[in-house]
Amino acid sequence: MxxxxxxxxxxxxxxxxxxxxxxxxxxxxxxxxxxxxxxxxxxxxxxxxxxxxxxxxxxxxxxxxxxxxxxxxxxxxxxxxxxxxxxxxxxxxxxxxxxxxxxxxxxxxxxxxxxxxxxxxxxxxxxxxxxxxxxxxxxxxxxxxxxxxxxxxxxxxxxxxxxxxxxxxxxxxxxxxxxxxxxxxxxxxxxxxxxxxxxxxxxxxxxxxxxxxNNTRPRNRTHAIREALWADLGLVYDLHDDTLAGAVSAFLRGQKVRPEMLAPAWEVVERMLAVFLASPRARADAAAIEDGRRLEARLRAQRAAAA
The missing domain is CATH 3.90.550.10 (Spore Coat Polysaccharide Biosynthesis Protein SpsA; Chain A)
Structure with a gap:
């Protein structure tokens, strides 16, 4: 040993x-x-x-x-x-x-x-x-x-x-x-x-x-995590709907989103992105700021490509 x-x-x-x-x-x-x-x-x-x-x-x-x-x-x-x-x-x-x-x-x-x-x-x-x-x-x-x-x-x-x-x-x-x-x-x-x-x-x-x-509504097990993290950003967690949440997650993973769900998913992402990039963690140092810029650019490019 x-x-x-x-x-x-x-x-x-x-x-x-x-x-x-x-x-x-x-x-x-x-x-x-x-x-x-x-x-x-x-x-x-x-x-x-x-x-x-x-x-x-x-x-x-x-x-x-x-x-x-x-x-x-x-x-x-x-x-x-x-x-x-x-x-x-x-x-x-x-x-x-x-x-x-x-x-x-x-x-x-x-x-x-x-x-x-x-x-x-x-x-x-x-x-x-x-x-x-x-x-x-x-x-x-x-x-x-x-x-x-x-x-x-x-x-x-x-x-x-x-x-x-x-x-x-x-x-x-x-x-x-x-x-x-x-x-x-x-x-x-x-x-x-x-x-x-x-x-x-x-x-x-x-x-x-x-x-x-254990794949029946698996997100229900972890809503408490997101409720706490959104509250830290000053927001009320409102993504309990599995269809919308699934579309948001698919978009963030770079996967195809159904056409009728793309706009509402992007609305959630864009709203959250503005709050997140203004948070102390995202403004902590030059490296975090640059990472935030790259994240925003990538997500906006994904949105444009999906349009």
Whole structure:
């Protein structure tokens, strides 16, 4: 076992083991060897399977929950046991590209103020067919803009400093599905954030996955985040309508918006953009101001192209 790992990869697993071996193998194949892999067995009653996994590499540590306690609570246990100050998340149905951990560690070590970092992702399906690369908002300012509307990170692409995670109380265990979104909301006031442009995680569209199995009006779970963030800007959150909210999010992601929804979606974006770019965070320094100018120019260009 690595004496002092520079990164702790934390994975929880419950019931669906179809892609578990691939996820574990992707961590063991990292170009960056100074890591540990903490796997939390969330009440599976499969001791033989986990014993075999633990025997594959001394850097693997298995934590057993006697009963299923949920992803958030299981992840909190895994992170509490971590021996590194840098936590790298990976779901048991996803996979890390070989350079992922090394790239993340290098960025955190380069920038002490960086507390939360993700990346673009490569979409794959259950038959291992590759879909599109999904790029995420890269700058701190873009991430703070994006979370006003939807989640700015893929959970399996994210890493964060353990001290900040502990400072905000970890994952909210009562949030059985959207615990990651609430974590970013809690961490952002304490640090800078970013997303690397490279697709460092293969994110699986899994019909048995937690997100897909809980896909009935998913925005309802995270309205509280946006209500609080809009209130910080002096606004009342009024984007509870799923059709309009979906059109706004599609526009912000650069996706096609139905013609009849383009004007109302742009009205929301333009109104919010004016308030956001006038906020103290967007005027904090020359870099933030320049990032804001680029954001505004890109959105206006998208609107013109969609007309």
């Amino acid at each position: 690595t004496a002092s790992p520079r990164a702790s990869v934390v994975m929880t697993v419950f019931r669906d083991f179809r892609f578990f071996d691939e996820a574990v193998a992707s961590v063991l194949a990292q170009d960056f060897p100074e890591l540990e892999l903490i796997i939390v067995d969330d009440g599976n009653d499969r001791d033989d399977l986990f014993a075999a996994v633990a025997a594959r590499d001394p850097r693997i540590r298995i934590l057993h929950c006697p009963r299923n306690i949920g992803t958030a609570a299981a992840a909190n246990l895994g992170i509490a046991a971590a021996r590194s100050g840098l936590i790298v998340r990976l779901d048991a149905d996803d996979a890390a590209e070989p350079e992922r951990v090394g790239r993340l560690v290098a960025e955190f070590e380069r920038d002490p103020g960086l507390g939360l970092l993700g990346s673009a992702v490569q979409i794959v399906d259950e038959e291992q067919r590759r879909g599109p690369v999904v790029r995420m908002p890269e700058t701190d300012l873009e991430i703070r803009w994006t979370i006003l509307f939807h989640n700015p990170f893929y959970h399996s692409a994210a890493a964060f400093r353990r001290e900040l995670f502990e400072a905000v109380g970890g994952y909210r265990e009562e949030e059985l599905v959207s615990q990651d979104h609430y974590l970013w909301f809690s961490l952002l006031p304490l640090c800078r954030a970013g997303n690397l442009p490279e697709p460092l995680t293969r994110y699986r569209i899994n019909r048995q996955g937690l997100t897909v199995r």
